[in-house]
Amino acid sequence: MPRNGPTDQKVVVIGAGMGGLASALELSARGFEVEVVERLPGPGGKMRQVAAGDAQVDGGPTILTMRWVFEDLLRAVGSRLEDHVSMTPLEVLGRNAWDYGDRGQSLDMFADPKRTEEAIGDFAGAAEAKGYRNLLADSERTFRALDHTFMQASRPSMPGLIRRAGPSILRTKPFDTMWSVLGKYFRDPRLHQLFGRYSVYCGSSPYHATAVLMLMLHVEQSGVWSVDGGMHALARGLAALAESRGVTFHYGRGVKTIEVSGGRATGVRLDDDSRIEADAVVFNGEVNALASGLLGPEVTGAVPPVPQRARSLSLLAVTMNARAEGFPLSRHNVFYGADYKGEFRDIFERNRLPAEPTTYICAQDRMDGTDQDAAPSGAERLLLLINAPPTGDTASPSLDRAEIDACLHRSHALLERCGLTVHPDPDSVTITSPREFEHLFPASGGSLYGRASHGWQASFTRPGARTKVPGLYVAGGSVHPGPGIPMATLSGRQAASSILTDLRSTSRSPRVVMAGGMSTA
Known part of the structure; x- marks a missing residue:
């Protein structure tokens, strides 16, 4: 009617x-x-949230940007964000650690880019600090060029994008891979891994993702918030x-x-x-x-x-209550292995769980790891994420429980080499694999980011x-x-x-x- x-x-x-x-x-x-x-x-x-014993743990996205x-x-519908949700800005955006033997150290990214630049200088030298400064400036220019012309535009095309933004859009390096462009800013392989991880936010490999995704550095440095509750x-x-x-x-x-x-x-x-x-x-x-x-x-x-070949990453997501000892966790933490290229080759070419899995941990009872942010005295809520192939709709044995357990064992070994030991309460652990994500989001194969x-x-x-x-x-x-x-x-x-x-x-x-x-x- x-x-x-x-x-x-x-x-x-x-x-x-x-x-x-x-x-x-x-x-x-x-x-x-x-x-x-x-x-x-x-x-x-x-x-989503996942039960971990008597607690609820965020089992999906954990980082809020672009407030x-x-x-x-909310303004467009006649309301205010602060009337419906409470957020706290983080001082430490993320804590990073590497399994590089004697070179293995931790590096914090701060909300204040000057502090980040100083931390990178102390970590890897003045030349790498300058590379960060240059990358941050280029990232902001990329974001400004694409904000209204692409992200807030309805289904743009490359010719249309060039018409709106002008030929300067080509300076965002859309035809280069993120990994190749990072080599123009950094020599230290650890910093390659750190900034290459922005491609993972879109479920992609830094070796194949467009360098345009470096705009996420500007987005993150513009603020990361913790949502109360x-x-x-x-x-x-x-x-x-x-x-x-x-x-x-x-x-x-x-x-x-x-x-x-x-x-x-x-x-x-x-x-x-x-x-x-x-x-x-x-x-x-x-x-x-x-x-x-x-x-x-x-x-x-x-x-x-x-x-299937165009799908983005899936994940192994593990929620738990656990005691964390040794490494001083912040709210957001990433632990890197030595074979980064092998990790993405395993996932996208071999369709299997990675032999050296980069491991992300969100410690949800911590704010930002500053001196004023004391670690919980007992068990705390943790979310552990490992990149996985988007093959949850296949019968591939690479996602059988034995393979998942072996991958998690390799992940915990990496954490221990970086100084962190995790003691989970076995009754609180929930593992969500690509097969469960396929069930939650049908026809995705467990892929969580579309293409x-x-x-x-x-x-x-x-x-x-x-x-x-x-x-x-x-x-x-x-x-x-x-x-x-x-x-x-x-x-x-x-x-x-x-x-x-x-x-x-x-x-x-x-x-x-x-x-x-x-x-x-």
């Missing part, structure tokens, strides 16, 4: 991850009736705000099919065969689920499929908010502008903006437009 205006138009959002929450907030603020269907028991998607993205969203509190806060604005949430409910009539998405059929009719549908999930037919045959052509950012064309192959099926839109970390909490949030706003534009012509009533945000006319 046709609807008369924005207050009579309805949108159903599939998935209560950050992209879905952003879309729901934006659309409800502009007068749409919004219903959100989420098959998990609560909001957040990949920003302004969330402030802009854990990262999941951000999702809970946004969901509570949306609910207070009239958005209806259906948790623990799955979508069987997206319904299409007259060539247009007209609603969804749930797993109990009930239906929700709508003028538009936002799918906030792994886009390959559409292409693979999991949401029905009529939407398989909505977006192109993601072949890998390998090569300059990769960023332009992610679908934009609009699909080939009118009335069906996509959001989340597997679509433009990319993975990560801020990017997924931007994608949700872009989906809402596209709906506002596309449905405006069918509305016979004046549209309500609030000040601010990307959806402002």
Whole structure:
């Protein structure tokens, strides 16, 4: 049945991850009736919590950057971020350690770039400190060049990007790999590893990822925050705000099919065969689920499929309560082995768990490792992450329990060589492998970042908010502008903006437009 205006138009959002929450907030603020269907028991998607004994541990993203993205969203819907979630800026952004024998040391990255530069100078010499200073300046220029022209633009192309940003965009080195470009700044292999890790934030190998990803250095140096109550509190806060604005949430409910009539998405059929009719549908999930037919045959052509060879990294995620002894943990810690290239060859070429796994630990009961931040006296909540191949939908024996246990053993051996011993409470340990991630996020193979950012064309192959099926839109970390909490949030706003534009012509009533945000006319 046709609807008369924005207050009579309805949108159903599939998935209560950050992209879905952003879309729901934006659309409800502009007068749409919004219903959100989420098959998990609560909001957040990949920003999930896992039980560890009596405690809850963040089992997904742990680093919050680009705070302004969330402030802009809340401002656009007439609210304030600080009214819904409390955040604390970190002084120590991350603590890094290497298994390099006599050369093995730890290096802190600070919120104050001057302190970071001094720390790098003490760690590796004046020339490397100068390299950091130059890289930081180039990273900021790259971010400024791409912020509005790419990240906040709807599905850009390289020719369009050059038109908007000018030929200077080529100075961001889109055709070079991150690893090759890092060699122009640093000679110390440890610093290669440290700054090459920014590619992992997009689920990619530094040996194949575009050097444009170095903009993440500027993003991180612009601020890293700890969310009080854990990262999941951000999702809970946004969901509570949306609910207070009239958005209806259906948790623990799955979508069987997206319904299409007259060539247009007209609603969804749930797993109990009930239906929700709508003028538009936002799918906030792994886009390959559409292409693979999991949401029905009529939407398989909505977006192109993601072949296995193009998938980004998966993870071994281990949550636990444990006693940590020896190495002085900060909140965010990375422990590197000596064979970095071998790690990514194992994952992307051999489809197996790495022989020398870089290991990330988030110590969630610590703030930033400063002298004032005392270590817990007993057990503490830890999340341990190891890069893994995105083959959770295959029968590969490389993900059998014996292989997982062997990889974790190698990881703990690396930690001990770096001075850290972890004593977990066995009853509190939960291991999430690529196979479990495939179950949580179907058609992903366990990949957690959509397509890998390998090569300059990769960023332009992610679908934009609009699909080939009118009335069906996509959001989340597997679509433009990319993975990560801020990017997924931007994608949700872009989906809402596209709906506002596309449905405006069918509305016979004046549209309500609030000040601010990307959806402002």
